[in-house]
Amino acid sequence: MTILVTAATAPAGRSIVEQLIAAGRNVRALTRDPKEANLPESAEIVAGDLSDADSLKAAFQGVSAVFLLAVVPGFAPAFLAAAREAGVRRIVFQSSGAIVDGVEEQPNPIAAFHAELERQIRESGLEWTFLRLEIASADPLQWAFDVPGQLGAGNVVRGPYGQAGCSPIHPADFAAVAISCFTGDEHAGQVYHLTGPVSLTHVEQIELLGEALGRPLRYEELEPTVARKAISPYAPADVLFETWEKHLGTPAPVTDTVERITGRPPRTVTAWAADLASTLR
Template structure:
């Protein structure tokens, strides 16, 4: 049995769907079974990472876990429950900001994930770390609610039109995760998760316009205006620093998706086409 946490988020949902399609037994951890909308073959476990009792039930009979952690302080109870249940493998969505060579991590996001990586290693359970590069997280879409902006009109207001990103398609991330969940080949590996193309913010918005059949306008705003416009859970300072860093150099492309799956990573244009309905009323 494979347990997928954050199973209704884009990556988690795609992991579940790909595992089911491959005939693998899957259990999804979710707070609301009625609204999960997952395939019928999936077992539903009600709970979350902050509830040790729900974790024990969710982990029963589980061999591999996909872990996306957003709850500070959950790790000791989770790892203890995982060991007790006989979990053999954890595939952890970590952060590309983690610096293995640094005496001190560069920011709070890196520190949070670096600490979790060390706790997972210390548990004795086999692990694979999928470090999502910030430049590949498609952050402009969620931090500045691009879908919401485009439902209101044809203008996207965002900072740094020339900042480069390499957004990774959730299905590609999920394919690498599924491979690591189902094979010992990837145990002990640290993968830098990126998309295949370096595109500026303006180029990304133009690609979305092509996908939805609209001519979109990118209106550049200042970093201060962007910080004010971002949602309360967006790490504005970290995002703005990363975007500024990629104003004059391309975003990373690691080639991990192709190396692990044997096929090229999906393009940003494919992502935009797959999500075209997100940008319309």
């Protein structure tokens, strides 16, 4: 069985590819630019884009299961039609923990986008598993405030709400759950909520990262209005700030999904920080 991994150069997609290769499985990695993918040599790397139906038809040939990470509006009808035509059996979809079930209107655009995709996948006739990643577990501080870029300039990370709780998940743990869902029939039609193992404040995240890097890092709190203005042009500020405000002085959610699905404990936050540090080096 060949598994197609979309967004194969993103942290979770890359780890899925690496773990499948290590297990001797057939994997096809979909990326816009194969020359820049830097994936294991034994992976089959193909050029493609979710918005390009022709590239998807070629990528789906001989594929039985697909890992889907989607940020492209309007791609789903052509994507699902091409998957059915090629004989794909199952889709494992990285969805959002922001979704609220049983409501007519979702609470924010991220939830609405992913809920609509879930609906279309459910109605496609394909088997599916939805991995709802909590926003507080998706390392939002790292990408919204460009922590790598800030650390390239010094030992200070500037962002809002230093005491907001997050529960970052190691990409390899998310990947391990996705891989389990490719093969076990018991995962078909299931919705799993994923988080990291521990709630950490923004300050604690940067302290752990500093220990892993061997650098005296510190977190400098930005006034929320200033911070919101800084990221609004390129990140969903309303959703992120709502999440952080909700977890000011309150731990972020923590689930047992990783251990329940994979049969082993999740990686520690120390391991999370050490592996993040290795990418920064």
